[in-house]
Amino acid sequence: MRIIVVGGAGTIGKAVVEQLAARHEVIVAGRSSGDVRVDISSADSVRSLYDRVGSFDAVVCAAGEAHFGPFETATEDELALGIASKLLGQIRLVLLGRARIADGGSFTLMSGYIFDDPIPEAVSFAIANGGVEGFVRAAALALERGVRINAVSPGMARDSAEAFATFNPGRVPVEMHVIAGAVQRSVEGRRTGEIIRTHG
Numbered sequence: 001m002r003i004i005v006v007g008g009a010g011t012i013g014k015a016v017v018e019q020l021a022a023r024h025e026v027i028v029a030g031r032s033s034g035d036v037r038v039d040i041s042s043a044d045s046v047r048s049l050y051d052r053v054g055s056f057d058a059v060v061c062a063a064g065e066a067h068f069g070p071f072e073t074a075t076e077d078e079l080a081l082g083i084a085s086k087l088l089g090q091i092r093l094v095l096l097g098r099a100r101i102a103d104g105g106s107f108t109l110m111s112g113y114i115f116d117d118p119i120p121e122a123v124s125f126a127i128a129n130g131g132v133e134g135f136v137r138a139a140a141l142a143l144e145r146g147v148r149i150n151a152v153s154p155g156m157a158r159d160s161a162e163a164f165a166t167f168n169p170g171r172v173p174v175e176m177h178v179i180a181g182a183v184q185r186s187v188e189g190r191r192t193g194e195i196i197r198t199h200g
């Protein structure tokens with residue numbers, strides 16, 4: 001398969017690329033990194049990504065920002081970052097890619113454990129993750145030509161644990177290959193409309 005991994009140079013993206021590149025042709029896309037540049041917060045940039053890549057069988061998104069900081073002082077704009085970037089950015093990849101993806105292709109978006117086990121510093125992530133999961137379940141009902149869509153909900157990644165463990169007391173980090181394996185199941189399997197969780 002020819003697979004676009006958006007955010008493929010990031011913490012989770014790198015593990016996903018390592019897992020998929022052994023079996024597929026992988027194109028890494030990122031804002032300032034990878035084979036092709038894209039900013040998922042811009043429709044023109046996403047269109048240009050698809051124009052440059054040409055045909056493809058799968059899109060995996062491990063990119064998108066949200067605000068991290070104390071809820072007590074969070075502003076509307078800060079909380080909305082998760083909607084504008086992580087949520088609408090991923091939705092944009094599907095809306096602008098659905099007519100271009102190969103028959104039977106797949107989209108794999110990313111939510112995260114913060115939706116199921118929130119912390120007050122990550123309200124913007126929780127909002128985005130909930131939106132991503134709702135979008136995936138609904139869009140799966142209507143995508144045509146056998147195109148599938150799933151979300152992977154990573155736990156706290158091993159390679160992020162040093163930065164985030166203090167905010168998540170007792171949370172056990174998830175090994176990178178487990179998260180990458182969940183993405184591989186979404187891309188190579190038959191499931192659609194599912195949230196593939198890597199955390200308890």
Ligand SMILES: NC(=O)c1ccc[n+]([C@@H]2O[C@H](COP(=O)([O-])OP(=O)(O)OC[C@H]3O[C@@H](n4cnc5c(N)ncnc54)[C@H](OP(=O)(O)O)[C@@H]3O)[C@@H](O)[C@H]2O)c1
Binds near residue numbers: 011
């Ligand atoms: N790490 C975790 O423990 C964890 C847990 C649960 C969920 N998640 C979710 O998993 C996803 C990936 O997380 P991560 O920790 O791997 O993040 P990361 O290390 O910050 O990597 C993010 C990657 O996405 C790219 N990116 C960011 N904004 C972009 C944009 N607007 N357009 C295009 N590319 C963009 C970045 O490229 P540039 O550097 O070039 O900008 C980078 O390569 C996120 O949705 C995150 O919320 C992560």
